[in-house]
Amino acid sequence: MDILYKSTRGGEENVPASLAVLKGLCDDGGLFVPMKMPEFDFTLSELKDMDYKTTAYRVMRLLLTDYSEEELKSCIERAYDEKFDVPDAVELKKAGDQYFLELFHGKTIAFKDMALSMLPHLMTTAIKKNKADKEVVILTATSGDTGKAALEGFCDVPGTRIIVFYPKDGVSKIQKLQMVTQKGGNTKVVAVKGNFDDCQSMVKSIFNDRELSEEMAQKGFAFSSANSINIGRLVPQIVYYVYAYGRLLADGAIKEGERIVFTVPTGNFGNILAGYYAKLMGLPVSKLVCASNDNKVLYDFFETGIYDKNREFVLTCSPSMDILVSSNLERLIYMMTGCDSKKTGELMRGLSEKGRYEISEDMKAGYKDFAGFYAAEDEALDTIKKIYEKTGYVIDTHTAVAAACDHKYREQSGSRDLSVVISTASPYKFAADVLYGITGKRVPDDEDVFKVTDELYALSKTKLPPAVTGLKDAPILHDTVCEKNEMKEAVRKSLGL
Numbered sequence: 001m002d003i004l005y006k007s008t009r010g011g012e013e014n015v016p017a018s019l020a021v022l023k024g025l026c027d028d029g030g031l032f033v034p035m036k037m038p039e040f041d042f043t044l045s046e047l048k049d050m051d052y053k054t055t056a057y058r059v060m061r062l063l064l065t066d067y068s069e070e071e072l073k074s075c076i077e078r079a080y081d082e083k084f085d086v087p088d089a090v091e092l093k094k095a096g097d098q099y100f101l102e103l104f105h106g107k108t109i110a111f112k113d114m115a116l117s118m119l120p121h122l123m124t125t126a127i128k129k130n131k132a133d134k135e136v137v138i139l140t141a142t143s144g145d146t147g148k149a150a151l152e153g154f155c156d157v158p159g160t161r162i163i164v165f166y167p168k169d170g171v172s173k174i175q176k177l178q179m180v181t182q183k184g185g186n187t188k189v190v191a192v193k194g195n196f197d198d199c200q201s202m203v204k205s206i207f208n209d210r211e212l213s214e215e216m217a218q219k220g221f222a223f224s225s226a227n228s229i230n231i232g233r234l235v236p237q238i239v240y241y242v243y244a245y246g247r248l249l250a251d252g253a254i255k256e257g258e259r260i261v262f263t264v265p266t267g268n269f270g271n272i273l274a275g276y277y278a279k280l281m282g283l284p285v286s287k288l289v290c291a292s293n294d295n296k297v298l299y300d301f302f303e304t305g306i307y308d309k310n311r312e313f314v315l316t317c318s319p320s321m322d323i324l325v326s327s328n329l330e331r332l333i334y335m336m337t338g339c340d341s342k343k344t345g346e347l348m349r350g351l352s353e354k355g356r357y358e359i360s361e362d363m364k365a366g367y368k369d370f371a372g373f374y375a376a377e378d379e380a381l382d383t384i385k386k387i388y389e390k391t392g393y394v395i396d397t398h399t400a401v402a403a404a405c406d407h408k409y410r411e412q413s414g415s416r417d418l419s420v421v422i423s424t425a426s427p428y429k430f431a432a433d434v435l436y437g438i439t440g441k442r443v444p445d446d447e448d449v450f451k452v453t454d455e456l457y458a459l460s461k462t463k464l465p466p467a468v469t470g471l472k473d474a475p476i477l478h479d480t481v482c483e484k485n486e487m488k489e490a491v492r493k494s495l496g497l
């Protein structure tokens with residue numbers, strides 16, 4: 001069965017997967033969604049014997065139907081190779097009464113690697129398939145992790161260029177170092193004087209700038225997106241939910257068909273949406289717990305039915321979740337309207353014009369698979385400490401938000417289902433705050449980052465990843481800083497327009 005894609009806002013339909021990957025965003029500003037959700041064509045017990053790559057192939061082929069077997073397998077081989085420092089790309093660990101699905105064993109030690117090691121291969125394959133003659137320009141706004149993972153993924157990939165914008169004071173020291181030391185002849189990194197939402201909304205408006213697109217087309221360029229709105233990112237993310245279920249079955253932790261909970265530290269709603277797609281495709285999931293930090297727009301949305309971004313933007317120690325506009329929520333909204341593009345478009349217009357929308361009572365039936373929780377800064381830090389003291393296991397600040405929310409969910413609902421906390425970053429990526437959580441002592445701002453990671457090593461005894469050690473003597477290659485309203489000019493300049 002062929003799966004085709006359409007826009008959540010109705011402007012496009014019958015788009016093959018490869019073209020949706022290539023375009024990233026629909027022309028009408030909507031997001032590509034499958035016109036029909038496929039179901040697993042394997043049994044759950046078969047999962048026990050599948051390694052990560054096999055699971056990836058069996059899941060992704062159901063949604064990327066216009067990629068041939070050979071193409072897809074080649075993408076998977078190249079994506080999940082020795083870039084990952086564990087044999088099967090991800091690991092499931094148990095600490096106390098929680099399971100942690102570690103998705104940070106790739107090159108940039110955050111879960112974005114799971115999809116962004118794959119996307120460039122899906123995209124270059126799509127370029128060939130669609131005989132696209134333009135150089136693809138990946139334009140990305142990042143709250144810290146996407147940018148670096150995209151830079152690594154696209155670095156020196158022929159036929160592509162990548163431009164990354166990050167909020168100048170909104171990322172961790174390690175994140176910043178990772179980006180400004182990025183190699184590659186086709187990479188450009190720009191710091192913006194603003195927050196992540198500023199970067200993201202400006203990138204969206206650059207995308208939708210007709211005049212600029214035409215000028216670019218004349219010069220042989222076409223924009224695409226590596227942000228989590230691209231289905232080429234969403235689809236690879238479904239895989240690890242399915243894989244985790246297989247591992248739990250293989251370990252005898254659950255019986256076939258038993259429903260489990262996934263608790264997901266959420267920002268742009270991409271990761272958790274992939275979990276939801278996994279459920280719709282047949283994975284037994286009783287609840288997807290949407291964990292937010294102090295920027296609890298999503299928690300409020302699940303409580304009240306009102307999405308309202310008009311509020312103070314809080315900088316937290318889980319910066320990759322410091323987001324007020326969760327782009328991928330549009331895909332859930334679309335499903336909650338019963339696939340009504342007109343209604344989805346109206347709600348999204350409310351968001352762009354007034355920064356808010358309210359869903360109708362009947363749409364709230366769509367909440368049933370989700371539970372919204374949030375953990376404030378001190379709760380997250382306290383959770384790092386408690387888990388460390390009880391089990392010796394060290395988690396990062398984003399995972400801590402989820403672990404805290406997972407406990408709250410179980411306490412409030414009385415759920416006995418096994419729960420898996422999605423672990424999205426290595427503690428080394430946010431070493432100073434993790435250390436603060438454990439010791440209660442603030443690390444001074446000007447402290448040498450490598451001293452901090454060494455201290456964390458002394459506590460966690462987990463090997464320092466090359467992603468950290470490799471930064472020590474890396475030269476700074478990117479020092480451009482701009483205002484929000486100069487971002488478009490920065491793009492033009494970088495492309496020589």
Ligand SMILES: *Cc1c(COP(=O)(O)O)cnc(C)c1O
Nearest residue numbers: 145267268269270271320424425
């Ligand atoms: C991106 C990111 C998140 C949020 O994921 P979304 O898909 O944007 O919801 C959480 N934790 C870390 C470490 C991240 O990099």
